[in-house]
Amino acid sequence: MSDISREEAFALLKKYNQDPFHIQHALTVEAVMKWYARELGYGAEEKYWGVVGLLHDIDFELYPTEHCLKAPELLREGGVSEDIIHAVVSHGYGITVECGKTLDVEPVQEMEKVLFAADELTGLIWAAALMRPSKSTKDMELKSLKKKYKSKGFAAGCSREVIERGAEQLGWPLEKLLTMTLQAMADSEDEINRELEAETAQLYAKR
Secondary structure (H helix, E strand, C coil): CCCCCHHHHHHHHHHHCCCHHHHHHHHHHHHHHHHHHHHCCCHHHHHHHHHHHHHCCCCCCCCHHHCCCCHHHHHHHCCCCHHHHHHHHHCCCCCECCCCCECCCCCCCHHHHHHHHHHHHHHHHHHHHHCCCCCCCCCCCHHHHHHHHHCCCCCCCCCHHHHHHHHHHHCCCHHHHHHHHHHHHHHHHHHHHHHHHHHHHHHHHHC
């Protein structure tokens, strides 16, 4: 397992990602992965699960057509270990990226399967939260999320096929994945917002 620190991982992420949307997504997936580590009995690996979540889209902003193909090079340059690289690349399993290559690195560990299943879903849940008066996941009910999920036109970029394949790989019913990921985001929302505020303050301070 990697001994890269969280601070080093975040600095590496920001080397290739400047867009606040991408930073927010990385922080969200990090927090959700840490929540799942605790919930599924991997509490001792919480930081490790979080670092994988933080770095999972490292190549997406600069190299969207080579998503998950460019990541190993960027991560190796940053001194990241092969186990994290495998986990990062495996979240694209079975997906054909814009350059035409279908990604064939399969999620094997439970942590990798959780990342695969929860990644797209966090985007859908966040989009649903932004439609609410509170702009928050904390007061969102499962039935409200399920209604948005079933609406094909809503957050169409968040692949239901990938989410459902993720639940299947975990051996979970879809409802369990929806319930747990919504809870993970609600429980982590304050932590994510604090990180984002600190990051925004730093950006302004540099100007």
